[in-house]
Amino acid sequence: MKLVSLVLVFGAVTAYADAGAVSDRLMGAAMSEGRAYQLAQSLTDGVGPRPSGSEGAARAVKWAVAEMRALGLKNVHTEPVRVPHWIRGAAEAEVVAPARQTLRVVALGPSVPTGADGITADVVVVKGFDELKALGDGARGKIVVFDPPAMRRGKSFDEYGRAVAVRGGGAVAAAKQGAVAVLVRSAGTGAYRLPHTGAMHYDDATAKIPAAALAAEDVDLLARLSGHGHVRVHLVLTPKFDGEVESANVIGEVPGRERANEVVLLGAHLDSWDLATGAIDDAAGCAIVMDAARVIAASGRAPKRTVRVVLFMNEEMGLSGARAYAQAHQKELGKHVAALEVDSGEGRPAGFGVVGAAGVALVKKIAAPLATIGAATVTEASEAGADLSPMGGKVAQLSIDQDLTNYFDWHHTAADTFDKIDPMDLALNTAAVAVVAYGLADAGETLPVVAPLRHGMPLPAPSTQPATMSQPATTR
Amino acid sequence: MKLVSLVLVFGAVTAYADAGAVSDRLMGAAMSEGRAYQLAQSLTDGVGPRPSGSEGAARAVKWAVAEMRALGLKNVHTEPVRVPHWIRGAAEAEVVAPARQTLRVVALGPSVPTGADGITADVVVVKGFDELKALGDGARGKIVVFDPPAMRRGKSFDEYGRAVAVRGGGAVAAAKQGAVAVLVRSAGTGAYRLPHTGAMHYDDATAKIPAAALAAEDVDLLARLSGHGHVRVHLVLTPKFDGEVESANVIGEVPGRERANEVVLLGAHLDSWDLATGAIDDAAGCAIVMDAARVIAASGRAPKRTVRVVLFMNEEMGLSGARAYAQAHQKELGKHVAALEVDSGEGRPAGFGVVGAAGVALVKKIAAPLATIGAATVTEASEAGADLSPMGGKVAQLSIDQDLTNYFDWHHTAADTFDKIDPMDLALNTAAVAVVAYGLADAGETLPVVAPLRHGMPLPAPSTQPATMSQPATTR
Numbered sequence: 001m002k003l004v005s006l007v008l009v010f011g012a013v014t015a016y017a018d019a020g021a022v023s024d025r026l027m028g029a030a031m032s033e034g035r036a037y038q039l040a041q042s043l044t045d046g047v048g049p050r051p052s053g054s055e056g057a058a059r060a061v062k063w064a065v066a067e068m069r070a071l072g073l074k075n076v077h078t079e080p081v082r083v084p085h086w087i088r089g090a091a092e093a094e095v096v097a098p099a100r101q102t103l104r105v106v107a108l109g110p111s112v113p114t115g116a117d118g119i120t121a122d123v124v125v126v127k128g129f130d131e132l133k134a135l136g137d138g139a140r141g142k143i144v145v146f147d148p149p150a151m152r153r154g155k156s157f158d159e160y161g162r163a164v165a166v167r168g169g170g171a172v173a174a175a176k177q178g179a180v181a182v183l184v185r186s187a188g189t190g191a192y193r194l195p196h197t198g199a200m201h202y203d204d205a206t207a208k209i210p211a212a213a214l215a216a217e218d219v220d221l222l223a224r225l226s227g228h229g230h231v232r233v234h235l236v237l238t239p240k241f242d243g244e245v246e247s248a249n250v251i252g253e254v255p256g257r258e259r260a261n262e263v264v265l266l267g268a269h270l271d272s273w274d275l276a277t278g279a280i281d282d283a284a285g286c287a288i289v290m291d292a293a294r295v296i297a298a299s300g301r302a303p304k305r306t307v308r309v310v311l312f313m314n315e316e317m318g319l320s321g322a323r324a325y326a327q328a329h330q331k332e333l334g335k336h337v338a339a340l341e342v343d344s345g346e347g348r349p350a351g352f353g354v355v356g357a358a359g360v361a362l363v364k365k366i367a368a369p370l371a372t373i374g375a376a377t378v379t380e381a382s383e384a385g386a387d388l389s390p391m392g393g394k395v396a397q398l399s400i401d402q403d404l405t406n407y408f409d410w411h412h413t414a415a416d417t418f419d420k421i422d423p424m425d426l427a428l429n430t431a432a433v434a435v436v437a438y439g440l441a442d443a444g445e446t447l448p449v450v451a452p453l454r455h456g457m458p459l460p461a462p463s464t465q466p467a468t469m470s471q472p473a474t475t476r
Numbered sequence: 477m478k479l480v481s482l483v484l485v486f487g488a489v490t491a492y493a494d495a496g497a498v499s500d501r502l503m504g505a506a507m508s509e510g511r512a513y514q515l516a517q518s519l520t521d522g523v524g525p526r527p528s529g530s531e532g533a534a535r536a537v538k539w540a541v542a543e544m545r546a547l548g549l550k551n552v553h554t555e556p557v558r559v560p561h562w563i564r565g566a567a568e569a570e571v572v573a574p575a576r577q578t579l580r581v582v583a584l585g586p587s588v589p590t591g592a593d594g595i596t597a598d599v600v601v602v603k604g605f606d607e608l609k610a611l612g613d614g615a616r617g618k619i620v621v622f623d624p625p626a627m628r629r630g631k632s633f634d635e636y637g638r639a640v641a642v643r644g645g646g647a648v649a650a651a652k653q654g655a656v657a658v659l660v661r662s663a664g665t666g667a668y669r670l671p672h673t674g675a676m677h678y679d680d681a682t683a684k685i686p687a688a689a690l691a692a693e694d695v696d697l698l699a700r701l702s703g704h705g706h707v708r709v710h711l712v713l714t715p716k717f718d719g720e721v722e723s724a725n726v727i728g729e730v731p732g733r734e735r736a737n738e739v740v741l742l743g744a745h746l747d748s749w750d751l752a753t754g755a756i757d758d759a760a761g762c763a764i765v766m767d768a769a770r771v772i773a774a775s776g777r778a779p780k781r782t783v784r785v786v787l788f789m790n791e792e793m794g795l796s797g798a799r800a801y802a803q804a805h806q807k808e809l810g811k812h813v814a815a816l817e818v819d820s821g822e823g824r825p826a827g828f829g830v831v832g833a834a835g836v837a838l839v840k841k842i843a844a845p846l847a848t849i850g851a852a853t854v855t856e857a858s859e860a861g862a863d864l865s866p867m868g869g870k871v872a873q874l875s876i877d878q879d880l881t882n883y884f885d886w887h888h889t890a891a892d893t894f895d896k897i898d899p900m901d902l903a904l905n906t907a908a909v910a911v912v913a914y915g916l917a918d919a920g921e922t923l924p925v926v927a928p929l930r931h932g933m934p935l936p937a938p939s940t941q942p943a944t945m946s947q948p949a950t951t952r
Contacts, residue, residue: 045700048575059575099524099535101753104890192668193752193891217893224521224894276669277577414580415669417693418700 022299022442023369023435029295030431036291037423039067040284040346044277044418051274052314053085053245060270064250064286064311071294073252073309081324083247083314086110088274089238091212093183096120097232098225104193104215105183106275107237108167108200109317111211114181118236119143119210121180125219125226128166129173140178143233146170146185147219151408153189157344160408163187164198171211172203181210181235185219190409193217197273197412199317210237247313249321252290254297256305256441263308263332264441265339265395266292266433267387269315276416280407284421284429285342286311288400292434296441303441305337312387315343319386326390336395337446341385342433345411347403348425349432350374353381355397356450363398363447366439367432375432377401383452396447400433498775498918499845499911505771506907512767513899515543516760516822520753520894527750528790529561529721536746540726540762540787547770549728549785557800559723559790562586564750565714567688569659572596573708574701580669580691581659582751583713584643584676585793587687590657594712595619595686597656601695601702604642605649616654619709622646622661623695627884629665633820636884639663640674647687648679657686657711661695666885669693673749673888675793686713723789725797728766730773732781732917739784739808740917741815741871742768742909743863745791752892756883760897760905761818762787764876768910772917779917781813788863791819795862802866812871813922817861818909821887823879824901825908826850829857831873832926839874839923842915843908851908853877859928872923876909 030036047063050056061078068076086109093103125145126132132144146166151159167184174182186196193215202208212235214222225231250270256262268285272278293309296302313321326333340352351370354363357380370376383389384397391397403425410416440447506512523539526532537554544552562585569579601621602608608620622642627635643660650658662672669691678684688711690698701707726746732738744761748754769785772778789797802809816828827846830839833856846852859865860873867873879901886892916923 041700045697046575048577056575099522099532101524190668191891191895192666192670192885193889193893194668194670217891217895220895221521221893224517409668413669415667415693417669417697419667419693419696 022301022438025299026295026434026438027369027431029298030291030434031427034423034427035294036287036426036430037421039287039290040279040421040426041418042067043283043286044279049274049277050270050272052083052247052271052317053242054274057247057271057313061248061250064270068250068252068290068309071290072297073293074255076252078248078250079324079328081247081249081313081321082244083320084110084317085242085245086317087240087242089113089240090236092236093212093214094234095225095231096234097230101221103218103233104195105212105235106195106197107239108198108211108213110241111200111237111239112208113239114210114235114237116236116238118234119181120232120234123222123226123231123233125223132173132177135177137178139174142179143181143183143235144170144174144179145183145219145222147223148185150185150216151187151189153405160187167198167213168200171200171209172206175207175209179209183212183214186213186216188408188411188413191217194413194415197275210235212237249313249325250311252293252309254293254302254307257302258304260306261335262305263336264305264437265308265310265336266437267310267312267339267341267385268343269321269387270311271314271316273316273412275412275414277418279416279418279420280345281411281416282315282343284346284426287426288342288346288429288433291430292437295430295434296438303438305441307437307441315387319389322387323390333391333394336391338398338440339388339391339395340398340400340433340437341388342400342429343385343387344402344404345407346421346426346429347405347407348374349429350401350403351377351379352436353379353384353399353401354447355381355384355452356448358450359396359398359447362443362445363436366436366443369435370432373428373431375428389452393451394449396449397452400429402429498777498914501775502771502910502914503845503907505774506767506910507903510899510903511770512763512902512906513897515763515766516755516897516902517894518543519759519762520755525750525753526746526748528559528723528747528793529718530750533723533747533789537724537726540746544726544728544766544785547766548773549769550731552728554724554726555800555804557723557725557789557797558720559796560586560793561718561721562793563716563718565589565716566712568594568712569688569690570710571701571707572710573706577697579694579709580671581688582671582673583715584674584687584689586717587676587713587715588684589715590686590711590713592712592714594710595657596708596710599698599702599707599709601699608649608653611653613654615650618655619657619659619711620646620650620655621659621695621698623699624661626661626692627663627665629881636663643674643689644676647676647685648682651683651685655685659688659690662689662692664884664887664889667693670889670891673751686711688713725789725801726787728769728785730769730778730783733778734780736782737811738781739812740781740913741784741786741812742913743786743788743815743817743861744819745797745863746787747790747792749792749888751888751890753894755892755894755896756821757887757892758791758819760822760902763902764818764822764905764909767906768913771906771910772914779914781917783913783917791863795865798863799866809867809870812867814874814916815864815867815871816874816876816909816913817864818876818905819861819863820878820880821883822897822902822905823881823883824850825905826877826879827853827855828912829855829860829875829877830923831857831860831928832924834926835872835874835923838919838921839912842912842919845911846908849904849907851904865928869927870925872925873928876905878905
């Protein structure tokens with residue numbers, strides 16, 4: 001009995017010491033070299049905004065290929081993705097009665113335009129779909145303003161999922177009742193009169209009406225003014241849908257030392273919204289997964305399996321990069337032992353969320369060296385990233401659990417700029433992802449495949465390219 | 477000995493009980509009736525933005541007259557003020573090299589325009605006037621970007637004063653070295669890519685070059701990019717100076733019961749910047765002083781002296797309302813026993829700042845009933861409000877000391893909207909101002925007159941109307 005215990009103890013100590021040696025090197029390189037921070041600056045300040053189909057997105061593809069090679073990744077290449085090219089144009093909104101006041105507004109993608117002269121109509125403010133339905137004919141000829149409960153600051157994407165339901169589906173629901181346009185409360189937190197853009201969807205059976213997001217303050221204003229009488233708003237949106245263009249996912253690898261055909265996928269998305277340089281969404285994710293792969297490549301001993309970095313194109317406007325990857329690699333998905341996406345900023349990591357309770361124990365074991373930096377808490381998660389959704393049920397998924405306190409203040413706004421990235425938090429994320437990716441790629445066992453629940457987030461039709469922009473789009 | 481003590485004690489108790497009876501009524505009315513909050517909503521949501529010379533400002537004058545009458549104030553009237561009418565127009569800025577990126581910019585008032593096609597030039601980033609001077613000919617033909625130390629969040633106006641020095645004087649200094657335009661770091665806190673507008677000044681001896689404020693993030697960006705090579709910016713500003721127009725200060729009173737010709741002045745400013753509805757700057761101040769006067773009028777026993785509410789016009793673009801008041805009332809200033817301005821938002825009050833140490837003891841005594849709400853701390857202050865500056869050295873001055881934690885996040889931005897006002901904090905301010913105003917108007921003694929130091933804030937030439945907008949302007 002005593003002997004068995006000793007063996008167990010020594011066994012444990014040996015395993016720990018081995019893992020420790022590698023995680024020391026991974027964490028040391030991530031924490032001391034500042035390379036992720038340089039990558040993030042280069043992608044934001046240097047490449048700039050990179051909405052799907054834009055010149056910036058094309059620059060980002062070239063940037064990613066060059067940087068992955070410079071980081072020492074292998075098999076660096078692009079894979080084709082068809083993306084929509086939607087150009088924002090101007091957005092103006094103004095209360096014209098009872099007294100003139102400018103509103104802060106941004107078009108949702110891919111909203112149709114109002115025409116250069118705009119639309120002037122009375123507004124009707126509703127809390128959500130039920131209140132809209134109850135209006136019956138009362139929305140006809142009006143601008144419907146969705147005023148759902150404000151998002152609370154916090155750590156969960158649930159609040160965002162609820163806000164996104166209105167943003168995504170508001171135009172179709174309002175058009176069905178004869179509305180001429182839809183304005184939604186920005187899906188976000190913060191009180192700085194920033195409108196938050198994002199994806200919405202049309203439905204080919206319903207009239208396409210212009211759709212935009214107002215700053216939270218302006219929805220509050222319209223709700224208050226509506227309590228005192230008629231409120232009339234003038235709205236001008238001049239976006240343009242310029243067809244589809246060819247773009248690409250960018251891929252690079254640290255080849256495995258034993259089973260190179262088995263893959264741990266590290267994902268992030270290369271496209272951003274156009275209002276800023278997409279620092280937290282998702283230059284941070286790109287920098288984290290690229291630098292995590294770099295420190296693994298530089299560790300001196302590749303893990304058994306291949307670590308593959310995939311920078312997806314067009315997460316924001318239809319997930320066509322995610323679908324293209326899942327389709328192009330469908331025969332290989334059985335050899336993907338895990339996929340991890342980093343797409344919730346660069347807030348300090350607390351641990352990991354694993355889709356399916358059965359996988360928690362393995363990730364906990366692998367993440368043990370992260371206890372000192374506070375990133376060793378592993379929980380069951382209901383989903384692990386929009387770009388992984390087309391692989392749902394085929395590949396085991398997990399995501400890093402980050403502090404989201406300020407994430408939705410800046411998400412999808414003009415304020416998503418490089419300065420929002422904290423160098424130490426970015427390095428802590430890189431360290432945590434490197435340790436877990438290495439561990440999963442080197443482990444004797446693998447994670448069980450469990451389908452994500454995807455609650456709160458409308459998903460696009462699986463494995464179809466967005467031939468038009470009329471299908472549901474999703475984003476996180 | 478014992479008898480004397482008892483007399484003193486009873487005397488104190490009696491005085492306390494008297495003061496208590498009135499302050500109970502003042503504080504009860506301010507805290508329970510929500511009238512200040514209604515006033516603030518009506519002035520922001522209802523009247524809207526009210527920059528000097530605009531239709532909104534004209535509406536605000538009518539609003540103030542009607543509301544003062546409805547509140548039960550007496551001698552409600554307007555007094556004429558000449559104001560500049562500067563119209564913002566469009567503001568666009570973009571990095572054109574090394575890679576295109578939109579910047580968030582607002583013109584400073586009263587900047588000259590760039591012309592519709594704008595200016596394209598290399599930028600040179602300097603920390604302040606010394607670095608600019610050291611450039612010598614290096615600023616010629618360039619856009620000078622002022623990147624002073626970022627304002628720290630805090631409780632003092634000192635940080636703001638330092639930022640304002642660059643905002644106010646940057647254009648003249650840069651033009652003297654041949655610059656074609658000036659861009660300054662926004663004078664504010666917060667990280668939401670909000671540019672903060674404000675006043676700047678020209679000098680008739682120097683070329684007038686366009687002047688604008690960038691969001692802090694964008695100054696950071698230009699500073700980072702400049703570290704890597706040439707940075708070229710395209711700037712379009714199309715403001716228009718439309719001459720001077722007639723406007724007004726609005727005045728209302730609670731006549732004193734004994735010495736009605738002696739005055740305690742409660743000031744705030746009725747104009748706002750145009751980017752939002754000026755909720756914290758300075759609808760809150762207007763609401764606080766108006767409602768403080770209302771609760772004094774409704775207390776059932778007017779104080780000995782008159783409490784006079786003065787809503788100044790054009791605090792933001794040259795203080796012409798403040799100067800007009802000081803000039804029109806110059807013979808009466810000797811009968812102004814105190815002047816208190818509320819122009820730093822509606823943050824929770826901590827007490828009062830009195831110009832001159834000699835006045836602290838009296839205000840401390842008067843403010844004693846405010847201890848429970850945390851507003852009884854009285855300190856010496858170096859200045860008490862921009863609109864009081866033309867009365868400096870002639871009238872004793874004080875101001876309410878408010879929590880400024882978030883004030884400069886919103887100040888002079890598009891986010892200065894009604895939702896920023898907390899109803900309880902607004903009521904606490906009203907209660908505190910009412911108690912101190914009543915006390916000063918009813919006291920046996922008066923505050924000594926001490927001239928404010930006005931440190932950190934450039935002041936306009938005293939007692940001249942702004943015939944052109946070329947003299948130094950100030951604002952808080």
